[in-house]
Amino acid sequence: MKFLGRSVSRAISQKSFRLVSARPGGTAVDIEPGAVFNRKSSSITYPPGTSNPPLRSPTSDDAEAFFGLMGYREGSLIRDSETLERYNIDWTRKYIGHSQMVVRPKTTHEVSSILSYCNDEEIGIVPQAGNTGLVGGSTPVADEVILSVEALNEVHGFDSDNGILTCDAGCVLQSLHDYAKERDHLLPIDLGAKGSCMIGGNVSTNAGGQYFYRFGSLHANVLGLEVVLGNGTILNLLNVNRKDNTGLDLKHLFIGAEGTLGVVTKVAISCPKLPKARNAAFLALQTFDDVRRTMALAKSELGETLAAFEMMDKAVLKLVAAEKDIPVSVEDCSYYVLVETQGSNHSHDEEKMETFLETTMEKEYVVDGVLAQDMRQVMTFWYIRESCNPVVKDMGYNYKYDVSIPISDFESVIQEMKERLKVRPDAMVVNWGHVIDGNLHFNVTTPGDFEENPEILGLIEPYLFEAVVRRGGSISAEHGLGRCKNSYLGSLAKDPVSLDAMLSIKSTFDPNGILNPGKYFPG
Numbered sequence: 001m002k003f004l005g006r007s008v009s010r011a012i013s014q015k016s017f018r019l020v021s022a023r024p025g026g027t028a029v030d031i032e033p034g035a036v037f038n039r040k041s042s043s044i045t046y047p048p049g050t051s052n053p054p055l056r057s058p059t060s061d062d063a064e065a066f067f068g069l070m071g072y073r074e075g076s077l078i079r080d081s082e083t084l085e086r087y088n089i090d091w092t093r094k095y096i097g098h099s100q101m102v103v104r105p106k107t108t109h110e111v112s113s114i115l116s117y118c119n120d121e122e123i124g125i126v127p128q129a130g131n132t133g134l135v136g137g138s139t140p141v142a143d144e145v146i147l148s149v150e151a152l153n154e155v156h157g158f159d160s161d162n163g164i165l166t167c168d169a170g171c172v173l174q175s176l177h178d179y180a181k182e183r184d185h186l187l188p189i190d191l192g193a194k195g196s197c198m199i200g201g202n203v204s205t206n207a208g209g210q211y212f213y214r215f216g217s218l219h220a221n222v223l224g225l226e227v228v229l230g231n232g233t234i235l236n237l238l239n240v241n242r243k244d245n246t247g248l249d250l251k252h253l254f255i256g257a258e259g260t261l262g263v264v265t266k267v268a269i270s271c272p273k274l275p276k277a278r279n280a281a282f283l284a285l286q287t288f289d290d291v292r293r294t295m296a297l298a299k300s301e302l303g304e305t306l307a308a309f310e311m312m313d314k315a316v317l318k319l320v321a322a323e324k325d326i327p328v329s330v331e332d333c334s335y336y337v338l339v340e341t342q343g344s345n346h347s348h349d350e351e352k353m354e355t356f357l358e359t360t361m362e363k364e365y366v367v368d369g370v371l372a373q374d375m376r377q378v379m380t381f382w383y384i385r386e387s388c389n390p391v392v393k394d395m396g397y398n399y400k401y402d403v404s405i406p407i408s409d410f411e412s413v414i415q416e417m418k419e420r421l422k423v424r425p426d427a428m429v430v431n432w433g434h435v436i437d438g439n440l441h442f443n444v445t446t447p448g449d450f451e452e453n454p455e456i457l458g459l460i461e462p463y464l465f466e467a468v469v470r471r472g473g474s475i476s477a478e479h480g481l482g483r484c485k486n487s488y489l490g491s492l493a494k495d496p497v498s499l500d501a502m503l504s505i506k507s508t509f510d511p512n513g514i515l516n517p518g519k520y521f522p523g
């Protein structure tokens with residue numbers, strides 16, 4: 001292990017680390033009917049602030065009909081409460097639905113028949129993929145039917161000349177990475193939940209992830225989609241040409257629509273070649289200005305090889321270090337950064353990285369750092385970064401936010417919020433994020449206390465969103481709106497003309513409002 005200046009006190013050990021698996025599970029959560037669902041009534045009661053289309057609760061007869069539409073295939077219909085729990089409770093364990101049935105179609109035709117039935121019967125339906133979304137989009141608001149795409153999980157082909165993968169929406173992202181890797185390619189999207197999230201969910205949330213800077217958004221990488229609309233119509237947008245200027249490119253409407261316009265059933269995605277070389281460094285910095293300066297230097301010095309630049313603050317790294325066996329000790333620095341390069345020539349890339357690191361030390365932007373010596377160490381750095389989400393979730397109640405802010409305003413937003421939260425010393429602010437994309441994951445946790453506290457929530461919302469918008473940022477960088485931020489869409493995100501246009505598209509593709517009711521759009 002090579003150290004720069006003073007070493008980060010412990011060297012990378014030879015231990016191997018377990019990669020993060022984000023599959024929901026662990027402690028069972030009691031499903032309380034509460035105010036949102038009246039089991040005695042046949043009508044859905046939506047909580048205030050969410051939309052309330054005239055949908056009805058699905059019945060046992062409907063369940064039987066769904067089962068028939070899927071050929072009475074074993075496992076295609078889930079009704080037992082224990083199994084239902086996994087689909088009703090989201091990853092954050094905050095958004096708990098009360099669905100009494102999950103349908104697991106295996107073909108696009110089955111998806112179409114189910115949606116057509118629900119459209120005619122005015123039954124709400126929640127598309128679900130890996131259920132790792134962080135804004136409550138993937139679980140029902142009340143007792144809507146959950147349509148899981150997990151049984152739609154075949155790869156349909158890989159065009160190795162052009163690097164284009166075509167697959168079903170329910171393919172797990174990690175398995176697609178493995179598939180592409182065997183063919184010397186990779187997926188242009190990677191995130192901590194890759195062991196559970198599915199490509200249909202990634203597309204529907206327009207997920208960003210850690211290599212967004214390198215590969216761009218899914219709008220740039222998804223070439224084609226197959227989508228089933230609210231009334232069951234199958235829209236074949238499965239273009240596999242890199243260039244196609246024939247009419248409106250409708251697929252873009254479904255990328256990031258969070259299941260409100262249609263169910264994505266197939267995806268064609270552009271896959272870059274695997275890089276021949278990957279280098280990574282883990283750096284300790286004293287101030288956020290140092291983070292900014294180091295990032296600017298990384299852009300100019302690492303140039304085309306720069307693949308990722310991730311930030312963690314001291315508070316979150318301390319929590320990770322307390323919970324996980326990680327090979328860095330957290331010293332007095334306020335910020336920590338993971339820089340990765342990807343390229344085609346290891347020694348050339350390494351030389352660039354070393355020059356970059358030496359310059360950061362000379363200019364005193366970086367206090368300390370460590371350069372990965374092999375791929376195992378690169379993966380260890382990512383293990384640290386990817387542990388932020390699960391560690392903070394398991395600490396206590398997690399007030400979780402994902403915002404875009406001009407980089408020059410990152411610190412002032414954090415300070416403004418810390419100031420507001422001063423009256424609650426039990427509320428700990430921890431931050432990390434894809435800083436190179438202007439994306440901050442602002443988190444507040446109450447260690448040991450797993451109940452949401454209305455006072456703390458009231459200190460954060462809507463003030464964080466207002467602070468972000470005042471500085472020209474976005475209230476949702478990559479996680480989406482779901483039912484966490486949908487009520488702010490009209491007030492803090494889109495002007496009335498844009499919102500009207502969005503609503504008219506919604507009524508075109510889902511005229512009866514059966515798809516993901518109570519989410520995304522303001523009530």
Ligand SMILES: Cc1cc2nc3c(=O)[nH]c(=O)nc-3n(C[C@H](O)[C@H](O)[C@H](O)COP(=O)(O)OP(=O)(O)OC[C@H]3O[C@@H](n4cnc5c(N)ncnc54)[C@H](O)[C@@H]3O)c2cc1C
Pocket residue numbers: 022091126127128129130131132133134136137138149169190191192193196197198199200201202203204205206207208209210258259260262263264265389390478479482516
């Ligand atoms: C540990 C961890 C790390 C994460 N890191 C990142 C990150 O770096 N970047 C990032 O952007 N997100 C991140 N996320 C959030 C989440 O993983 C992403 O939003 C992911 O894309 C969701 O995929 P999923 O398959 O789990 O979808 P789900 O959670 O099942 O669904 C998400 C939304 O898409 C809709 N949907 C799902 N499938 C379909 C479909 N086939 N057709 C139509 N609508 C559908 C759902 O209704 C819901 O609204 C992270 C989450 C965790 C738990």
